[in-house]
Amino acid sequence: MRPQHLLLSAALFLAQAVPHEASQHCSRLEYWNPDNLCCGSCLQRFGPPPCPDYEFSENCGLNDFGDHVMHPFKKCPSGQCNPDFAELCGFCGSRTTAPTLERSRQRCREKPAPSKAPCPLKRETTSVPSSQTTSPAISSTSRTSEHTVPWQALIFALPLVLVLLVTSAAILLFALQRHSLCHPYPGSNTSQGSLVASEAELPNLASQPLSRLLDELEVLEELIVLLDPEPGPGGALACGTTRHLAAKYGLPASWSTFAYSLRPSHSPLRALIEMVVAREPSASLGQLGTHLAQLGRADALQVLSKLA
Secondary structure, eight states, rough: OOOHHHHHHHHHHHHTTSSSOOSSSSOOTTTEEETTTEEEHHHHHSOOSSTTEEOGGGGBBBBOOOOBBSSSSOOOOOOEEOOOOOOOOTTSSSOOOOOOOOTTTTOOOOOOOOOOOOOOBBBOOOOOOOTOOOOOOOOOOSSOOOGGGGHHHHHHHHHHHHHHHHHHHHHHHHHHHHHEEEEEETOOOHHHHHHHHHHHHHHHHSSSSSTTTHHHHHHHHHHHHHHHBBBBHHHHHHHHOOHHHHTTTTTTHHHHHHHHHHTSSSSHHHHHHHHHHHHOOOOOOOHHHHHHHTTTTHHHHHHHGGOO
């Protein structure tokens, strides 16, 4: 799995821990019906609270996509009661009645409310509702408030996110190290003494055009043998190949990939020289020698010095 996919999975996991937001279309005791595009009554869908001292959750616990994000019913807040199974709790000692709320403009067609279901509560033991049932059971009253549940999920998600970030960083570091590893091509002469001796020939090559190399076939063939091979020891890329030389001339990696795809019928080095000569007729052999010296290819410089 790519690091981007791991980070996306972590972000989606965290998004699920975000607390429920109120409906953007309906009032407190209504829910948004995404199929009919109207607000339906919680009472008409679920019936009155099946247990005393319970009331409807905001928007019946549904979001505007029709998904259950919390239980349709919740326990009354501290200091409030609901012995008459009304839609909302009231102060203890007073009779609870369904409040008069603002009607939504896009209200669904009303239908009779279902009868009260038997209370499933047995002290602290309850069942978890299904998102498809019409009269779901009430979830158990735990010691932790329902508002703390998302934070518990967030605390659980943080270690997972840290593991994913560390794993992604390790994969990225390994990939960068692998791309940065390169080895001199076997048989190449990259000693410092040979490189200095070859660089001494650069002033003699500065006045000669790069196009001359296309006419000197023997020298060109020797350079092709040295620079075109790409795989190095252990499968890593060899340093100072035609691919790296093309980058020195400002050609993109896509061009090098295309040039190497033409092998063996056409040499990438020959294609590079033809491209540079066409773009910059004033390009010189001295410039080519400078690039080879920067790549540490003293063996190629020695071959090029035959044209000095």
